[in-house]
Amino acid sequence: MDAQAQAQVATVRPITVAVVALGGEGGGVLADWIVDLAQHGGYLAQATSVPGVAQRTGATIYYVELFPKAAAQAGGRAPVLALMPVPGDVDIVLASELMEGARAIERGFVTPERTLLISSTHRVFAMTEKIALADGRVDAAPLLAACREAARELVAFDMAALAEATGSVLSAVLFGALAGSAALPFPRMAFEAAIRRGQVGVERSLAAFAAGFEAAQSGGVAVPAAASIDQHTRAAPRGLRDLLDAAARDFTGEARAIVLVAIERLAEYQDVSYARQFLARLARFQEIERQHGNGSGALLAETARQLALAMAYEDTIRVAELKIRSNRFARVREEVRIEDGQILEIAEFFHPRTQEIADTLPAALGRWLLRTRWARGLVDRATRKGRVIKTTSIAGFLLLFVLAKLKRLRRRSLRFSAEQAVLAHWLNVVAATARTDYSLAVQVARMRNLVKGYGDTREGGQAKFDQLMVLVPRLLGRSDSGATLEALIKAALADEHGEALDKAIAEMAFTNSDHATNSVHSRESGNPGATVRGSGSPLSRGRTEGMA
Known part of the structure; x- marks a missing residue:
């Protein structure tokens, strides 16, 4: 070969492809497809992988270099290909998730040139x-904006949704998007042939590939919210469908999306009547929004969100119901990658407290248990160490099955009556505040988010919530009332023990002169600062062990 030919061969550089994927998303399969595609298309290919650990699951970098076989033959020697991506020298990055794309940018794999x-x-x-x-x-939004700014070209859409819709894996959608981008010198048929040669889940993989290909060529796709709602509505039972149709007509904007999801959640949590009660509680806030709102609809949306979450509180009945669902068993089987002939055993650790047991009982019986010293002592001793229940055993499954069936009796339970009292008081305070101070009312609605979790976490959140409820009347009449309560809520969320909240309250130096009395407040909610406490928390606070 003459010097000019050697110089021309020397200028040929490999096509460099980095795949960044989480464990279980098929990153290895995708890398294999790319290698197979290249080898059958006249290219030399080398693939390497470096496993890592992310905060979600194992994150692996798969790196592939493709070099034209003809150029290597013309040069008379095999090319030297890299084992790892080099910052600033990667042609294509395939990211299985948005944060992984951002991490690739942080590593320097993505460059605008x-x-x-x-x-x-x-x-x-x-x-x-x-x-x-x-x-x-x-x-x-900022992650997506950073991706657009950092890359020469960005192809981005919800590939997980397409994978789920086609019953395949995300890697097949990514492979389709790669083909649709026309970044590699191979036709669509060559990509599809690589999938067929893999001989695993071919039909579904081809369907996902086609969806990814079309999405990439059309600049990305999104499932319209209205279409999703209509689809769910058609699939719902008649009573629930009528409720969803009515809500779709009565609500607009952000509140509409929240309410529709809330109705389905509450109907599944308890029944359609419970979802109807949710709408009845929201009715007055629709009127308040019309009369006292600022046009944003923020109060109605936030009240709907927090009310739905509070009404679907997790109790022992809910925990038992979730633990024995068929889709949970299927998910665990998939996560541990159970194979044919293997036996799966799932052990659930339960540690219910006496309070939680009393909460599940009828209200009168629950109160008797809590105030009767000898009975409470017996239950305390019986539950001191917790218990492991194997939901894959007949006895364990039946125990939780019977507990889940108490769902029909939930309305008579001690926990239910306590929760309804708390919610009624909170809603009254929100409504009364909105009539005089809309921005403050929005924050009072948002404040309900402090009460969540279970055990000590829930009790701590409830204590912070009660502490802020006492301050609401003092904030009325202040020009910065909404901003002040928002700052206090942020302080309450800053640590578990409430130290930041105590400091923030002390720095604001509330005095008696700050107190503003509102007759509407007093009439509708009694004392807006009165404490009405919830009674407990869900029982499950342990681990799930899947053993193959």
């Missing part, structure tokens, strides 16, 4: 996002 970024826009939340006292989720 070179890189095509193909990413799903759905989120798999990190542990830090899940355990936050408030809404700890990272806002997806």
Whole structure:
């Protein structure tokens, strides 16, 4: 070969592809498909993988380099291909989730001069996002904006939704999006042939591939909210369908989306009548929004959100019901990757307190248990160590099955009566406040989010909620009332023990002169600062062990 030919061969660079995926999302299969595609298309291919650990699950970087076989033959030697992606030198990044795309940017794999970024826009939340006292989720909008800014070109849409819709895996949608982007010098038929040669889940993978291909070529797809609602409505039982239809007509904007989801959730949690009670409680806030609102609809939406969450509180009955659902067994089988011939055993750790047991009983019996020293002592001793229940055994399953069937008696329980009293008081305070101070009322509605979780977490949140409820009358009449309560709520969520809240209250130096008496407040809610406590928390606070 002459010097000019060697120089031309030397300028040929490999196509570099990095796949960043979480465990179980088929990143390895995707890398294999790309290698197979290249090898059957006249390219040399090398793939490597480096497993890692993320806050959600194992995160692996799969790296593939493709080099034209003809160029290697012309050069008279095999190319030297890299084992790991080099920052600033990656042509294509395939991200199985939006945060993984952002992490690829952080590593320097995505650059505006070179890189095509193909990413799903759905989120798999990190542990830090899940355990936050408030809404700890990272806002997806800035992540998506960073992806657009960092990449030469971005192809992004919800690939998880397409994978679910086609009954396949996310890697097949990513492979389709890669084909649809036309970033690799291979036709669509070559991509599909690679899937067929894999001989695993071919038909579903091809369906997911086609969906990803079309989405990439059309610039991404989104499922319209209205279409989703109509689909759910058609599939619902007649009574629930009528309720959803009525709500769809009566509510608009953000409140409409929240209410429709809440109706389905509450009907499943208890029954359609319970969902109807939810709408009845919201009716006065629709009128308040019309008469005293600022046009944002924030009060109605936030009240609906917090009311739905509070009405669907987790008690022993709910925990038992969730533990024995068929889809839960299926999910555990999938997570532990059970194989044919293997036996799966699921052990649930339960540690109910006496309070939680009393909460499940009829109100009169529950109160008797709590105030009768000898009876409470017996239950305390019996529940001191907790208990492991195997839901895959007949005895364990039947125990939780019977407990779940107490759902029909939930309205008679001690916990239910206590929760209704708390909710009624909170709603009265929100309604009374809204008539004189709309922005403050929005924060009073939002404040209900402090009460969540179970055990010590719930009790701590309830204590903070009660503490702030006492301050609501003092905030009336202040020009910065809404902003002040918002700051106090943030302080309440800053730590578990309430130290930040105590400090914030002390710094604001509330005095008797700050107190504003409102006759409407007093008439509708009694004392808006009165404490009405909930009675308990769900029983399950342990672990689930899947053993194959």
